[in-house]
Amino acid sequence: MAIRTEIDPLAAMAEASAYGPVGVPVIAGPGLPLSFAVWEPDCEMLDGPFGARIPASGEMMDPEILIVPLVAFSRSGGRLGYGGGFYDRTLERMRAKRPTLAIGFAFAGQEMVDLPLEDTDQPLDLIVTEREIIEP
Template identity: 50%
Template sequence: MAAAKAAIRAEAKARRAAAHGSTDPAPAHAALAALLGASAGQIVAGYAPIGTEIDPLPALAPLAATHRLCLPVTHGRGRPLSFRAWVPGQALGPAGFGTSAPLEAPELVPRVLVVPLLAFDRLGGRMGYGAGHYDRTLAMLRARGPVQAWGLAYAAQEFDALPQEPTDQPLDGIVTEQGVLRSAPGI
């Protein structure tokens, strides 16, 4: 399984890099803002992008008046993320794993997460960088109550099927420049 995942990650990075330079993310931003707009009053986690990840912050910024927003902080390999309150325009600092977040802001517990990824499939499968941060975090949050997790990606990052392990946490759906793809029922 490790070899299969490594091959998919390499191909997914290449697909994402190609899409990043040639695909307008504005339709994905609009679809994400519309999707999240229905969850007014919720605490929503985004992320500060690494490399060629789609930046969700332009879609989240307009929601600041109706939602509490936060960004993840990484605490080392094998540990779940924590989340710090974020408002548009706030200064960000290094938050581990190449990401940024407000470092002096209070911690929040999100119920809706926008999740970065390398690859996805239509069954809710997600493949990240392999450190398991989001899988551990989603498992912890879901043990406490309902949580929605939405991937944000270019359509080019879709694979027919991703290998999944018992610890892999499914997504509720994916938002791309082509619209919202909801995962199969029962996921």
């Protein structure tokens, strides 16, 4: 679910739901990885932490593909997030168990040549903008 000025992923989520379960992130607390609640196009939503909306059902899932929010990205798959580390911790945990695809939805204007990345930053596998699809 989009927050701040992020690209709204609802159309992509609705399309994806025709092929399998779709989840939205649930923040358990600072410093913890995310969990994911099952989302359906017409499900009831509640206000969750950090201004994000979450499904009311409470049914959880383990996704294989994550749409990852970002402030900026690089063509090499680098991602600058909002500073909480939620997605980096989550991707690290998930990728230790099985392959997990991280897709960044961004505006083309969010691209940067160099990003201040850290060792804990998890790379994007695909970046989708209004202009193109980038495969790092």
